[in-house]
Amino acid sequence: MDLPAARPELTVLLATPRGFCAGVDRAIQIVERAIEKYGAPVYVRHEIVHNRHVVDRLKAMGAVFVEELEECPADRPVVFSAHGVPKSVPAEAKARQMLYLDATCPLVSKVHVEAQRHYDAGREIVLIGHAGHPEVVGTMGQLPDGVVSLIETVDDVATFAPKDPMNVAFVTQTTLSVDDTTEIVEALKARFPGISAPHKEDICYATTNRQEAVKAIAGESDVLLVLGSANSSNSVRLAEVGRRSGAAAYLIDDASKLDFAWLEGARVVGVTAGASAPEVLVQGLIDRLAEVFSVEVQEVEAARETVSFKLPRVLAS
Template identity: 65%
Template structure:
């Protein structure tokens, strides 16, 4: 039986960013240096395949330090943690390694500097996301106000409209964030913003690639986890850019084949915490049903690399 033709547009860049790559490497190096078990507070990155792979190697994933023994190493996830977490680990004399993405740490430092200058901080982010919790937790309770939409800006009750600054979660939609920033600047003209955009290079690059790809593809698949903010934003960006059908899939087994019936072109990308092995798995599944022609849509090249903490580079 002849397979129907399908042009597969493959986004580049896609998948792992430097912060995710570093976080995974930190867990693997910790296991190599100190042996199993090594504890990890929260999922090191938001991807079940990655977490399961590290768990098989000896990592134990927990939600709080209370679940960790004092005598084994603990790693903090790439999303960052409130200041109280390393303080508690230090008080218990635990050996801990911070795998917070350096670009998230940059936002933490920005918030601290604004606070030291007496500014009240507005954070653009998603309530309950670990990165938002970690950033807001760098400062005393009440020092940071959270907004998720332009409507939230209208309802803000601030201490002094002339003494404000804003920071953002690194994995947001560029377009949605721009709308919220515009609302903040309209209501609070004196508000201070970051010197450079808080949304990370990888989030920006992957969203730009999706926008270009959406103009070519009838449908789009985004490989990523439901709790991955940057992956979910890619789906939203694709739909907003005109792709009539955009679906988030964790694995090839999640593909809704009925929704793809009759298409001749498909876009494929992956969130910043999704490994390339899962992209290849989806491509193989597509090849089993279609006569696939792959075309890469490259909008940027990435060469960013972050060093792992010194404690892991030193001999045991």
């Protein structure tokens, strides 16, 4: 009788930190607590975070996801997503006497405050970010139309024409590539030496830490697998960082999307998860790999996170 062939060995380098950040964790808890407190349905304007698995689980609990406030009945609670909303949205909710809960990440709110401060000081404002992303829409919507100029690339810097080049400020989306943003900021500072910068880096600690963790494993990995949804900015950035660091990187929703052809000849695979991807997806991917390979998991810690954010007072009790 033939003995079964031994499974090939595979080392999995597990990036740490990975997965949920404090802002995502808080936003999900706000929806869960709201359903507990007020009963279903609880409406959520836009996906609470950009992850299909999270959204589907909350739908099953009684959350109803909509794109605009006008789709929500006035007599049910509504939650604003972690990405933030234009000022017009809570103003409309107040006008309709709705009960609303703001799950905007506090680090996004910090950018909103900065933009308002620059506007109040009379500066022209540049927002470094991706057009159409809900966080960008929310940040630009803190101020009157036309006040904030969006810059997506270094090339955009060359065509930006402020009224007063000596009176410019910039803020950034929180989920950008650290390296790409550094290039854009350097180009802005070269053109406008007196440009006002954020007091503290706008790209959030979790985005930065997860990108650094990818850099710590990608150079040692034949293939990098990033768990996250395609509309998740920070997850897309992780795959980009992995490719720049020399790994063949793939962004997948979950283990079912893994193509074993990607791993042909691979001895070392890096695994990480975007800030909106739950840890259960990571374990599911490792279990899937273990069906084919003899897997040894090595955790690689690039940073330790201790940040947590308080829930709104109405839900804290």
